[in-house]
Amino acid sequence: MASGRHGIVAGVRRDLAAARGLTRAALGAAEAALDEAQRRRDEALARHSERLAALAASREAARREVRAHFERTAGAITEDLAAVAASCAPGAAGASWRAWRPTEPERGRRPGLFRIGTLGQEPAAAAIPALVPLLDLAHLSFTGEPSTVDGVIASLLLRVLGGTRPGEVRLTVYDPEQLGGSLAGFAPLGNADLLTFVGPGGLTGMLDDLVEQIRRINESVLAGEYASLAELTAATAARRPEPWRLVVLLGDAATAADLSSAQRAQLDRIVRTGVACGVHVLARGLPVEAHPTVEHVAVYGSTAACGATGDLPVRLDPPPAAERVAAACRELAELLLAGPPPAQFADLAPEKLWTECSATGLAAPLGDGPDGELVEVPLGDDPPHALIGGPSGSGKTNLIYAWLGSLTARYSPDELALYLLDFKEGVSFARFAPGRRDPSWLPQVRLVGVNVNGDREFGLALLRHLGEELRRRATAAKRHEATKLAELRAEDPSGHWPRIVAVIDEFQVLLAGRDAMATEAVSLLEDLARRGRSQGIHLVLASQDVSGIEALWGRSALIAQFTLRIALPKARRILADTNLAADVIPRFHAVVNADSGVPDANRIVRLPDASDRGSWRALQEKLWHARPEGLEPPRLFDGDAVPPYPADLCVDGAVLGETIDVGSRPAVLRLPRAPGRNLAVLGTRVEEACAVLGAAGRSLATLDGGARFSVVCLDDDASPAAGLLHAALPGARWYDADTAADLLAELAQELDGPLAEAPHYVIGYAWDAAGGQLRHLRTVLARGPERRVHVLGWWRGVTRLRDDLGGVGARFDAIGAWVALDVHGSELSPLSPQPGGPAWYPRPHRALFFDRAIHRAPEVIIPYEVGT
Numbered sequence: 001m002a003s004g005r006h007g008i009v010a011g012v013r014r015d016l017a018a019a020r021g022l023t024r025a026a027l028g029a030a031e032a033a034l035d036e037a038q039r040r041r042d043e044a045l046a047r048h049s050e051r052l053a054a055l056a057a058s059r060e061a062a063r064r065e066v067r068a069h070f071e072r073t074a075g076a077i078t079e080d081l082a083a084v085a086a087s088c089a090p091g092a093a094g095a096s097w098r099a100w101r102p103t104e105p106e107r108g109r110r111p112g113l114f115r116i117g118t119l120g121q122e123p124a125a126a127a128i129p130a131l132v133p134l135l136d137l138a139h140l141s142f143t144g145e146p147s148t149v150d151g152v153i154a155s156l157l158l159r160v161l162g163g164t165r166p167g168e169v170r171l172t173v174y175d176p177e178q179l180g181g182s183l184a185g186f187a188p189l190g191n192a193d194l195l196t197f198v199g200p201g202g203l204t205g206m207l208d209d210l211v212e213q214i215r216r217i218n219e220s221v222l223a224g225e226y227a228s229l230a231e232l233t234a235a236t237a238a239r240r241p242e243p244w245r246l247v248v249l250l251g252d253a254a255t256a257a258d259l260s261s262a263q264r265a266q267l268d269r270i271v272r273t274g275v276a277c278g279v280h281v282l283a284r285g286l287p288v289e290a291h292p293t294v295e296h297v298a299v300y301g302s303t304a305a306c307g308a309t310g311d312l313p314v315r316l317d318p319p320p321a322a323e324r325v326a327a328a329c330r331e332l333a334e335l336l337l338a339g340p341p342p343a344q345f346a347d348l349a350p351e352k353l354w355t356e357c358s359a360t361g362l363a364a365p366l367g368d369g370p371d372g373e374l375v376e377v378p379l380g381d382d383p384p385h386a387l388i389g390g391p392s393g394s395g396k397t398n399l400i401y402a403w404l405g406s407l408t409a410r411y412s413p414d415e416l417a418l419y420l421l422d423f424k425e426g427v428s429f430a431r432f433a434p435g436r437r438d439p440s441w442l443p444q445v446r447l448v449g450v451n452v453n454g455d456r457e458f459g460l461a462l463l464r465h466l467g468e469e470l471r472r473r474a475t476a477a478k479r480h481e482a483t484k485l486a487e488l489r490a491e492d493p494s495g496h497w498p499r500i501v502a503v504i505d506e507f508q509v510l511l512a513g514r515d516a517m518a519t520e521a522v523s524l525l526e527d528l529a530r531r532g533r534s535q536g537i538h539l540v541l542a543s544q545d546v547s548g549i550e551a552l553w554g555r556s557a558l559i560a561q562f563t564l565r566i567a568l569p570k571a572r573r574i575l576a577d578t579n580l581a582a583d584v585i586p587r588f589h590a591v592v593n594a595d596s597g598v599p600d601a602n603r604i605v606r607l608p609d610a611s612d613r614g615s616w617r618a619l620q621e622k623l624w625h626a627r628p629e630g631l632e633p634p635r636l637f638d639g640d641a642v643p644p645y646p647a648d649l650c651v652d653g654a655v656l657g658e659t660i661d662v663g664s665r666p667a668v669l670r671l672p673r674a675p676g677r678n679l680a681v682l683g684t685r686v687e688e689a690c691a692v693l694g695a696a697g698r699s700l701a702t703l704d705g706g707a708r709f710s711v712v713c714l715d716d717d718a719s720p721a722a723g724l725l726h727a728a729l730p731g732a733r734w735y736d737a738d739t740a741a742d743l744l745a746e747l748a749q750e751l752d753g754p755l756a757e758a759p760h761y762v763i764g765y766a767w768d769a770a771g772g773q774l775r776h777l778r779t780v781l782a783r784g785p786e787r788r789v790h791v792l793g794w795w796r797g798v799t800r801l802r803d804d805l806g807g808v809g810a811r812f813d814a815i816g817a818w819v820a821l822d823v824h825g826s827e828l829s830p831l832s833p834q835p836g837g838p839a840w841y842p843r844p845h846r847a848l849f850f851d852r853a854i855h856r857a858p859e860v861i862i863p864y865e866v867g868t
């Protein structure tokens with residue numbers, strides 16, 4: 001039994017142990033599962049927080065991006081708005097008080113909008129000006145606390161005055177309570193009649209007067225042709241014929257109640273009709289009729305609201321300090337009393353270059369008149385020519401600059417061609433031609449002559465050139481049956497017929513002296529003056545003093561053609577004898593008279609400073625860049641310059657120098673096989689004699705035909721130049737005092753032999769140095785040219801030449817051509833067809849050339865600079 005019980009116990013124990021084992025195993029598994037679950041939960045939690053953090057980061061990034069985008073867009077819109085506002089209210093109309101100063105309105109731009117504060121909230125509020133419409137746009141009706149409103153009105157008035165030209169705005173202030181005290185800072189304007197304060201009893205008169213002004217403007221200024229002064233000004237591009245009239249009405253409830261029905265009716269009329277006539281009401285505390293032209297500005301503390309700015313609140317600018325207002329008004333009144341500022345040189349140019357047509361004439365402003373308007377000077381069929389006069393330093397050159405600037409900015413090179421000649425010493429016109437420092441030139445200029453004072457021949461050459469052009473035009477006009485330039489241009493639209501203006505400064509030099517040159521110049525001038533009118537050739541003659549030019553005054557028919565007279569201060573005899581205006585005009589003014597100087601036709605012009613190089617260069621560069629392709633620069637003749645020997649000549653003879661002519665033409669001596677075809681250079685100036693012979697030799701060497709050259713030098717001073725020439729001539733032979741006689745003997749012998757195929761040029765320096773010992777020289781001179789032997793020689797005087805030709809009584813037949821240097825005309829009489837010799841007074845670096853084969857009278861030439 002006992003063992004059975006023990007067995008049961010042991011079995012139970014075993015079962016229990018097994019159950020415990022199973023339970024422990026189950027517990028272990030459950031704990032492991034729990035750990036696993038906890039681990040998973042922790043992982044999930046960690047992932048969750050990571051996601052949350054990532055979400056938060058991307059939300060923040062998106063938020064930042066949205067904000068940046070907002071700021072960018074808002075900034076751009078603010079900038080655009082600010083730019084629009086700035087362009088609508090430039091300068092004084094819209095600048096902040098910190099940067100404020102009066103500004104001249106831009107040309108062609110009408111001021112209309114004015115700033116009263118800034119728009120919106122910070123930070124944009126700092127940048128966008130809040131503008132209200134006023135001039136030519138609206139009346140303003142204010143409500144709000146009176147002193148704040150008065151500050152806004154003062155701001156507006158100062159901006160209006162500062163943004164318009166002096167005198168363009170007039171103020172009338174009705175201030176029955178403060179009697180002008182509200183806007184006292186503006187009182188200095190009264191000195192220049194720009195401001196009227198109206199007291200309590202003056203309202204009716206003031207309103208009646210404004211109504212009358214509007215009626216007058218409608219009737220006689222707009223005259224049914226224009227709807228408003230703004231439209232008239234835009235259409236005519238002229239200055240405003242009437243000022244803007246700003247009427248400030250400062251009232252309150254009591255004043256408003258006191259308005260009579262008649263006053264109310266007048267005020268309503270002004271409101272309805274004023275804006276078109278430049279009459280604008282700025283009313284505070286008075287009832288203003290509702291009308292499309294009325295803008296209401298409601299002021300609340302330091303902010304305001306008005307129709308122009310819509311829902312955006314306006315942060316009002318502080319009012320300008322009273323001292324600032326007073327100072328600006330004082331300055332304005334002084335400016336106005338001092339008169340309009342003088343026109344500047346730049347004001348003479350039109351907005352667009354080269355838009356004018358010269359078919360019927362030329363018109364260009366020279367300066368401004370007493371009213372500040374530019375005064376146009378005409379030139380064409382009537383008046384055709386101009387005479388300018390004024391003593392030295394009175395501003396003639398400056399006036400010519402101003403006129404040329406004004407003309408060349410309007411008329412292209414197809415419409416206008418200029419020939420400019422200055423007989424004064426100096427280079428006043430040289431700026432129009434290309435120079436070393438400034439390569440630009442005036443495209444309309446065809447010829448510039450400077451330092452011509454010693455070379456009257458150049459003036460004559462210009463007149464001859466114009467005379468030829470006159471004939472060319474007259475022939476074309478005949479062919480086209482045209483009687484004036486406008487008709488010729490209409491008949492021949494493809495032709496090049498610009499109007500020609502020839503300006504000759506100090507032209508009296510050309511006419512001074514009772515010589516053949518003056519006579520020819522006067523008759524050429526007479527022809528040009530008479531017939532140039534219809535052919536579009538206009539003369540502008542300027543002079544310090546025309547009173548002494550008998551040649552001119554003796555020909556009343558000539559002077560009568562110069563109907564345009566321009567007199568500078570103290571000019572004599574330019575205007576009619578009874579016209580004393582030139583004696584009383586101030587400095588830098590001119591009397592412009594297009595009716596031959598009769599007093600009724602006087603127009604006083606204030607001339608701008610056109611001499612300033614900077615302003616000139618600015619205009620000239622602009623015109624130069626606009627020049628048509630292929631246009632040649634003008635020819636510059638400078639009387640003080642020595643022309644260099646031109647390397648690229650194409651001639652058929654010996655070049656001796658440059659002729660004094662409109663084209664830079666060389667003087668050429670042809671040397672055919674014919675008696676007398678020798679050249680004598682006469683005078684003691686070594687350098688110039690060498691220059692003539694040097695150019696002659698070099699140019700002959702360029703001719704075809706294998707010519708022979710012999711260079712003979714009998715003077716040490718000439719030997720460097722002779723040596724250079726010898727070196728420059730191919731195959732030339734050299735002779736000196738020891739060998740010259742042999743050469744001549746040889747040549748004399750050859751003359752009896754067969755005729756050479758090519759010419760032989762014997763270039764002799766100082767033949768006379770041999771003292772008449774060269775026996776065969778005379779033979780060679782006399783017989784050589786027929787046998788193709790030509791002597792080009794220098795003798796230091798006519799007598800010395802005669803000695804070589806046989807002494808006293810010898811004939812000069814062998815000398816068919818000569819160039820005289822410092823030899824007086826009378827000495828040349830045996831060599832000249834004119835009895836008593838030519839009128840020749842030697843002058844530095846000029847020579848007189850005569851070739852009996854081509855000349856009736858000798859011509860002046862300029863020896864080239866050769867071989868240095």
Ligand SMILES: Nc1ncnc2c1ncn2[C@@H]1O[C@H](COP(=O)(O)OP(=O)(O)OP(=O)(O)O)[C@@H](O)[C@H]1O
Pocket residue numbers: 390391392393394395396397398399424544588607608609610611612
């Ligand atoms: N409208 C002007 N405004 C300012 N300066 C001027 C004006 N006109 C002339 N001038 C100046 O006055 C001086 C003399 O002028 P300009 O050379 O034109 O006189 P001019 O009559 O030609 O004298 P001259 O006959 O002696 O050559 C120059 O220095 C010039 O710059």
